[in-house]
Amino acid sequence: MIDHISVGVGDLDRAARFYEATLAPLGLARLVTRPATVGFGKAYPEFWINLRAGMPRVAAESGAHICLRAKTTAEVDAFHAAALEAGGSSDGAPGLRPHDRVRYYAAFILDPDGNRIEAVTFPSE
Numbered sequence: 001m002i003d004h005i006s007v008g009v010g011d012l013d014r015a016a017r018f019y020e021a022t023l024a025p026l027g028l029a030r031l032v033t034r035p036a037t038v039g040f041g042k043a044y045p046e047f048w049i050n051l052r053a054g055m056p057r058v059a060a061e062s063g064a065h066i067c068l069r070a071k072t073t074a075e076v077d078a079f080h081a082a083a084l085e086a087g088g089s090s091d092g093a094p095g096l097r098p099h100d101r102v103r104y105y106a107a108f109i110l111d112p113d114g115n116r117i118e119a120v121t122f123p124s125e
Helices: 012-026 073-085
Strands: 005-009 029-034 037-041 045-051 066-069 089-097 104-110 116-121
Touching: 005 012, 012 029, 012 037, 012 045, 012 066, 012 073, 073 089, 073 104, 073 116
Parallel strands: 005 045, 066 116
Antiparallel strands: 029 037, 037 045, 089 104, 104 116
């Protein structure tokens, strides 16, 4: 249903370094670099960062977030750790999330611009 997603960033070089480290545990790599945008993906760019010079930090109350699928809980853990190491902050440590219909394991981070990104997997046990 969704082909690709993008987020705005105030500093493209800083954000590219952040996302290179943060997305690597999920198997996404930098595939495209243009003057005002960088695309990450596996076979094609699925996640884009776009320069928005002068953009203020994303408001915490915006409610927007992007969720990326991980294969394992270890990938979720590595995504979270990589984001913190690269200058992001935690918005929800890795762990099981209670839900009435499905069992899922997720972690939430904030990038340096305040974009909220989640990694999730659905463990069978």
